[in-house]
Amino acid sequence: YLIHENPYVSNVLWTKVFHCDMYQNRLMLIPLSAFAVLAVFVVCTFLELIFQNTIEKLYMVLVNKYADLLNLKLQKMSDYFKKFIFGKE
Secondary structure (H helix, E strand, O other): OOOOOOHHHHHHHHHHHOOHHHHOOOOOHHHHHHHHHHHHHHHHHHHHHHHHHOHHHHHHHHHHHHHHHHHHHHHHHHHHHHHHHHOOO
């Protein structure tokens, strides 16, 4: 949804790729629209799979590396505030 309704993509997609403006008052608009929706879905799904298996894997390595450090620091802060508020255990 975010890709095909983006202001930069929307005009190109609907007027230059699928030419929906040419079929505006014709019966062919319905099958063309169904095909366009299916084609956009398939292409975006394919792009998402490529993204997940390339860029996202690299990104998640960094996230996992620093998430453990962040989690450890937050746990220490939580323990400190528990001791401060509730006293020593």
